Amino acid sequence: MSVIELENATKIYSIGEVETRALDGVSLTIEEGEFTTIVGPSGSGKTTMLQLMGVLDQPNSGIVKINGQDVTKFKANKRADLRREMIGFIFQFFALVPVLNAYENVELPLLLNNVKPAERKERVMTLLEAVGLSDRIKHRPDQLSGGQQQRVAIARALSTDPLLVLADEPTANLDTENGQQAMEIMERLNKDTGTAFVFATHDPRVVSFARRVVEMQDGKIINNGTVL
Amino acid sequence: MAIKKFWVIAYRDLIRNRRRTILTLVAVALGMMILIMMSGLIAGMVAGGLRDNIRLNTGHLQLRDDTYEIEKLSLLSRDLLQDSDSLISKAEALSEVQSAAPVLWASGVLSTVRESTGLAVTGIDPADDFHAPVRDGIVAGKYLKADDRGQILIGKRLADDMDIIVGQRVSLAMGGADGQVDEGIFTVTGLFNTGIINYDQNTVIMPLAQAQTFSNSGNRASSIIVMLKDQEDTAKVAAALQAPGIQVLTWEDLNAILLTLMETAGAFYYVLYIIVILVVAVLIANTLLMSVFERTRELGILASLGMKGRQIMLMVLFEAVILALLGVAAGLVLGATVVAYLARVGISFSADAMGSIEGMALGSKMYPAFAPGDAITLSLLMFFIVSLVSIYPAWYAARMEPVKALHAL
Numbered sequence: 001m002s003v004i005e006l007e008n009a010t011k012i013y014s015i016g017e018v019e020t021r022a023l024d025g026v027s028l029t030i031e032e033g034e035f036t037t038i039v040g041p042s043g044s045g046k047t048t049m050l051q052l053m054g055v056l057d058q059p060n061s062g063i064v065k066i067n068g069q070d071v072t073k074f075k076a077n078k079r080a081d082l083r084r085e086m087i088g089f090i091f092q093f094f095a096l097v098p099v100l101n102a103y104e105n106v107e108l109p110l111l112l113n114n115v116k117p118a119e120r121k122e123r124v125m126t127l128l129e130a131v132g133l134s135d136r137i138k139h140r141p142d143q144l145s146g147g148q149q150q151r152v153a154i155a156r157a158l159s160t161d162p163l164l165v166l167a168d169e170p171t172a173n174l175d176t177e178n179g180q181q182a183m184e185i186m187e188r189l190n191k192d193t194g195t196a197f198v199f200a201t202h203d204p205r206v207v208s209f210a211r212r213v214v215e216m217q218d219g220k221i222i223n224n225g226t227v228l
Numbered sequence: 229m230a231i232k233k234f235w236v237i238a239y240r241d242l243i244r245n246r247r248r249t250i251l252t253l254v255a256v257a258l259g260m261m262i263l264i265m266m267s268g269l270i271a272g273m274v275a276g277g278l279r280d281n282i283r284l285n286t287g288h289l290q291l292r293d294d295t296y297e298i299e300k301l302s303l304l305s306r307d308l309l310q311d312s313d314s315l316i317s318k319a320e321a322l323s324e325v326q327s328a329a330p331v332l333w334a335s336g337v338l339s340t341v342r343e344s345t346g347l348a349v350t351g352i353d354p355a356d357d358f359h360a361p362v363r364d365g366i367v368a369g370k371y372l373k374a375d376d377r378g379q380i381l382i383g384k385r386l387a388d389d390m391d392i393i394v395g396q397r398v399s400l401a402m403g404g405a406d407g408q409v410d411e412g413i414f415t416v417t418g419l420f421n422t423g424i425i426n427y428d429q430n431t432v433i434m435p436l437a438q439a440q441t442f443s444n445s446g447n448r449a450s451s452i453i454v455m456l457k458d459q460e461d462t463a464k465v466a467a468a469l470q471a472p473g474i475q476v477l478t479w480e481d482l483n484a485i486l487l488t489l490m491e492t493a494g495a496f497y498y499v500l501y502i503i504v505i506l507v508v509a510v511l512i513a514n515t516l517l518m519s520v521f522e523r524t525r526e527l528g529i530l531a532s533l534g535m536k537g538r539q540i541m542l543m544v545l546f547e548a549v550i551l552a553l554l555g556v557a558a559g560l561v562l563g564a565t566v567v568a569y570l571a572r573v574g575i576s577f578s579a580d581a582m583g584s585i586e587g588m589a590l591g592s593k594m595y596p597a598f599a600p601g602d603a604i605t606l607s608l609l610m611f612f613i614v615s616l617v618s619i620y621p622a623w624y625a626a627r628m629e630p631v632k633a634l635h636a637l
Contacts, residue, residue: 056532057631077536084534091634095529099240104233109533111230156533 002068003163003196004030004053009062011048011219022048024219025062030164034196035187036225037207040216046200047168049216053198054087054166055079067163084112088157088195090167094149096141096156102128102148103137106155113160127155130192131185147178151185158189164196171203183209234539238546241519252515253555256614259508260559261566263501263606265596268567269575270497272596274490278483284361284422286482287329287453288462291315292475296450301335301348303405308332308448315474319454322468324461329356330449332439336402338382338432340390347386347430349402351439358453362420362433369394369418376435379417383428387419394419400432404444412442505610509617512551516544516621527625528633537626544625548618552611560607567598 011023023045030036030053038046051057052064055071056079064072071082088109089095096105106127110120128134131151141149150170157165167186171179187209190197199206207213215223242249282288292298296307309315312330319328332351337344352359354372363371367384380400382392392398394416401411414434422428440447456465459479466476480487520527527540574593 051631054532056634057629080531080534080536082534083532089532091529093525095525095532097237097526097529099237099244104236108233111233112534112539114230 001032002029003032003034003066004028004198005063005065005068006049006052006059007063007065009049009052009059009064011045011052011057012060021219023052023059026216026219026221027062028214028221028224030196030198032163032196033190033194034198034212035190035210036197036212036214037199037201037210038214038216039201039207042202043218044216045219046216048219050166050168050198050200053164054089055082084109085160086163088160088162088165090150090153090157090165090170092169092172094141094146094153094173096149096152098141101138101140102133102144102152105141105152106159109156109160115160123159124155127159128152130189131155145178147174147181150174150178150182154182154185154189158193158195161193162195164198167197167199167201169201169203170199171201171206176205179203179205230539231542234543235546235550238543238550241523242547242550245519248515248519249551252512252551253558255511256508256551256555256610257558257562259504260556260607260610261563263504263610264560264563264598264603265566266497266500266504267599267602267606268563268570268596269594270494271599271602272571272594274494275597276594277490278479278486280424281483281486282459282479283455284424284427286479287358288456288459288479289454289466289469290477290482291319291452291454291469292450292477294473294475296475298333301333301450303332303334303403303443303445303450304407305405305445305448308405308445308450309452309474310448312447312449312452315452315469315471318471319452319465319469322465324456324458324465326455326457327357328452328454329353329358330436330452332436332443332445332448333450334402334439334443336400336432338386338390339399339401340392340396343390345386345390347432349400349432349434349439351434351436351443353436358455359433361422365420365422366418367421369416371418372433372435374435374437376417377438378412378414379434379438380414381418381420381433382416383431384419384421385425385428386430387416389429392416402443404442405446405448406444410442410444501606501609502613505606505613506617508555508610509614512548512614513617513621515551516548516618517624519547520544520621520625523625524628524633527628528630528635531628531630531633540628541619541622541626544622545615545618548615548622552614552618555614556607556610559610560603564598564603567596570596571598 006026006028008025008027009023010025013020013022026049040046052059063070066082066086103124106124107120110123128137131154133148133151136144136148171182174182183206186197212225214221214225293307293309316328319325334349336349337346354374372381396416397413398416399411400414401409404410462478466478469476530540574595576593
């Protein structure tokens with residue numbers, strides 16, 4: 001079943017009188033459980049596509065469907081609901097809430113979803129254990145290494161058991177070892193949970209893990225890839 | 229559930245930038261302290277002004293003839309109290325009454341060889357405790373005795389204005405009960421300084437018996453000034469002293485102009501309060517706005533996690549609420565402490581500020597008074613306005629587009 005469908009999606013950014021066509025009539029379908037990488041040079045539209053998939057932004061034209069539902073025209077609050085319930089995000093700069101410790105960062109999406117305390121605790125501990133950080137639960141982001149922060153971010157992205165995790169350059173700020181470790185964790189969690197992962201990356205290490213590679217150039221998909 | 233975490237995030241965000249938070253808290257606390265002190269000063273001024281005027285001029289109650297009009301200072305026998313002694317006895321028989329003093333008021337003209345001035349002449353029983361402020365305020369010469377004749381007291385300010393010294397003989401012209409103006413030569417036996425400028429500049433005091441004789445008023449009096457042990461008993465005593473042909477005036481009637489003036493001044497001070505509160509509120513709003521700018525990326529992250537605009541708004545507002553609550557509480561404690569201290573030691577005013585000099589019996593010191601009602605109102609007002617103004621940075625944070633906020637990465 002399709003988790004995400006983009007149909008002829010176009011996104012144009014205007015800066016002053018200059019218009020940039022970041023996405024130009026792109027169509028892409030992501031199925032349940034996929035582990036897909038979108039690759040392409042800088043400015044090819046990878047991040048923009050991820051933002052449309054994550055309903056962080058809306059296309060100027062075209063359709064975005066999540067779980068079969070057209071969400072293109074959803075208002076801000078409904079889009080927030082969708083993100084909270086169905087989508088997890090992993091960013092290049094780890095993007096943890098600096099005033100919350102590892103446990104609380106992973107717990108936050110569950111709190112927003114009104115998950116009961118006992119269930120919340122179990123879920124957070126399971127995930128932190130899965131990413132190898134059960135002994136770092138009280139540590140704030142500034143007390144964790146980059147690799148550890150990204151692992152917390154992975155746990156947080158999966159905390160609500162989403163349909164889809166979107167990761168934008170997740171290894172860009174990690175050294176080889178930590179990058180490899182993060183990818184291995186995500187691959188394992190993808191297999192264990194069935195959650196689809198979509199990466200936007202330049203990093204060959206990420207590409208090597210992908211079971212499908214979508215290539216982009218100048219806002220268009222030039223190779224839709226095949227699910228392996 | 230999430231609300232609790234919003235409080236935690238708001239609190240931790242505040243302690244994350246301790247210096248800024250402390251500076252903001254200090255500003256709020258100082259603002260609140262200023263408000264409490266202003267309100268204390270005003271309350272003290274109102275209470276003190278009223279207390280002084282009651283003590284020196286009006287008393288808590290006055291008994292006058294029905295037809296007496298204070299503006300005219302009439303000495304006509306129909307306007308004066310005929311049997312002041314029985315009224316005094318009746319008043320003094322009440323346990324709530326501290327003293328009941330007869331006075332005779334007249335208008336007069338005081339002249340030296342060089343100049344003349346119009347003023348009020350007051351005949352008093354020097355032994356009566358009501359006149360203690362004058363007795364205690366003698367700065368030169370001596371106080372009067374009931375049987376003194378040909379002797380008067382004048383205010384130090386009046387003496388300075390007219391170059392009169394103790395022992396000097398002056399001319400005093402005064403209208404009499406028969407409508408004729410009589411003039412006499414009096415010796416200034418003493419100078420008083422009550423600290424109440426108007427009183428010290430425009431009053432001549434002489435023994436009641438002499439005033440009655442000089443004005444041909446027999447043993448009549450303009451008014452009986454009643455002082456109570458407790459001001460709260462005013463209505464009760466006023467009711468007890470009601471009698472046909474007598475008007476019983478309470479301190480509220482007698483100080484109506486003063487009370488109205490104070491009320492008007494109070495409204496003006498509220499404008500000042502609001503200005504102080506707005507300055508503090510804008511400061512907090514600015515702090516929060518800076519904090520929101522600095523956390524654009526974080527707010528983008530929270531939005532990407534599915535936090536709604538109103539939840540982000542609430543989180544920022546919680547910061548304002550914490551700042552306002554702590555600042556208001558600290559300011560309240562500081563302000564109340566300062567007011568309590570000043571209420572004990574009083575604030576001395578310079579002679580210029582008070583328009584008077586040494587030896588004042590009243591008005592030389594001002595005693596602020598902590599006004600709990602005002603303090604509560606001002607605290608709520610500060611809290612409400614700070615929260616209201618903080619809606620802007622909160623709204624600004626809430627309406628950030630997640631994508632733009634994340635671009636701050």
